[in-house]
Amino acid sequence: MRISSLPLGIALLSTFSTAFCQASDFSWVDPAVASVSQDVIELRHTIHQNPELGNMEVKTSELVAQQLKALGMEVRTHIGKTGVVGVLKGGKPGPVVALRADMDALPVKEMTGLPFASTATGVRRGKTVPVMHACGHDTHTAMLLGAAKVLAEHRNEVAGTVVFLFQPAEEGAADVDEFEADAVIGARAMIRDGALDSPKVEAIFGVHVMAGYPTGHLYYKSGTVLNSNDAFRITVKGQQTHGSAPWSGVDPIIASENIVGGLQTLVSRRIDMTKGMGVISVGTMNAGAASNIIPETAELTGTIRTNNASIRDTILQKMPPLVNGIASAYETKANLLLVNIAPVTINNPALTEAMVPALELAAPGKVERLESSLSPSEDFSFYAEKVPGLFVFLGATPADQDMQKVPNNHSPYFTADDATLATGVKAHVQFVLNYPGRVAEKP
Structure with a gap:
């Protein structure tokens, strides 16, 4: 990121100070999330068993579009090649916020032994390779679809508009050489095709599951959170x-x-x-x-x-x-x-601090501030260069396991606990319900 968001964050802290203390706990959220939890798990298993490489997420995007249309949303397809955008208009006036999930899988042979393990193959740059959701993008897609259902069924309680971004090729594109310097894929392709423009998004949120962190726990950090x-x-x-x-x-x-x-x-x-x-x-x-x-x-x-x-x-x-x-x-x-x-991923400081109460509502007593940034990279950073963003992490390993020994994201043995999905759904919902208001444009 060429322009640091820190000065803006300082300027906006006073703007968000009132909202910071007044997160709204809507009584319908928990039962609504519980009502979709089994559907979310089943969606996750279906997507996991049918992984697709970057820019090849044809069946996944069809599933996503079908789900969103069934909820009565305005749906746009072929955004950023295989991406999907859903627009939900709430029953009350308010801001436009976006929620983002990535859909692509990795060229990895799954070794988990799960009953819904992938046996799929795909073509990556002319070669047939095994394909696996080894980074949890299946959970991201399923959780965001769950949040879409909850919010759509309670749209009269939603102030403003929610834009659901289902993005391809976060891990790179199977049909593009990574050394094609002029290639535009993933988040950049979504932005190019107007994902943030119609309607105009003013803030964006994302959640990423992480192995080696306990199920149901949320982790956040203001400012720099991931590497370039x-x-x-x-x-x-x-x-x-x-x-x-x-x-x-x-x-x-x-x-x-x-x-x-x-x-x-x-x-x-x-x-x-x-x-x-x-x-x-x-x-x-x-x-x-x-x-x-x-x-x-x-x-x-x-x-x-x-x-x-x-x-x-x-x-x-x-x-x-x-x-x-x-x-x-x-x-x-x-x-x-x-x-x-990808540039450095920077969480807008003011937005981050203002949303801590929303995180607490999503995972009571299980929200932790990261002491330092993490080493991976994410093309969510491109969205966060355009509008204030917040990218948080969701633990995906059962608490009774040794967090130091579990297979990491991108391992052929990587797994994500189904029990954590409800927290991810709730986090997305709380982002929308407790977004504190319109954020000033970056200088």
Whole structure:
């Protein structure tokens, strides 16, 4: 995020101060959520058994659209390619707020042994791969559909308008190379196609399930909450030769090895560590086809994560001359491609603090403030650059399990406890009912 939301947050604290102390506890919410809980669980199981990769969520989006239309909503499809937007007009005048869920799954072979485990496959960039909801997007979609039903059935109690965003490709698109620098997918594609514009959204909320946190607990943090995400691909070109005579060629592998080491100095020597953190990880290194041939080229790919916009900018600015300089020192040539995937996710400070009472209504006695930001990234950050946003986390592991040993999100053994879904539904409902009012535009 290029412009920090902190100054705005300070300015808006007085605007929200009254609402902060006056969250409304509507007596119908708990029984209404309880009445849809079994439907939400069944929806989650259906979606889990039929996962689809990013930009391929055809059946999932059809299911979502069908559910929303049955609730009497205005529904738009093919937003951001396979995304769905539902609009619910409340019975009372008021603001426009959005609730967002992601629908896509991952190219992971499920190993959970659950009775509703996925055995699906999909095509990702021309290759057939196993597919699994290994990050809980099945729960996100089911919970938001549950909240849509609760709010639609009590629309006369809703002040303003609710926009339900069901987004594709949060994890990337199966039909797009991640190194296509001009590709617009996921949240950016939803925004491009007007997801926040018709009607004009003034605040947005999201919930993400997390393994290793107890079921039914909600976690939040004001300000920076998730890292940025940038990908890189470095192609190093040398001169092929026989392995017995390296002096007769130019070795791209040696140059690549030193580039890997040099990249770490961007963090240890170039960024201002008083502002936050950064990490650069090389995930693949490919070169050659035979043990006795020094190849012509080597390729590295990796990821850059930071929790501060200026640190991110420093790394992105200083990486090209560093890579080219090291490559030149070994008489090779390097081609560096940087792809910006997501900025830092920043929760609007004023909105966050104002919504704490709503979180308490959703999970009484089970709401905790995070002490520090988390390391993953989320393209929810793009929405939060456009309008004030709040992204919170929902524990998805039964309390009797060892939180340090459960499989993390993205593991083939990842599971989310069905018992936590009701809390997620309630959180979405309380976001709408207790949104404190119109938020001033960002400077």
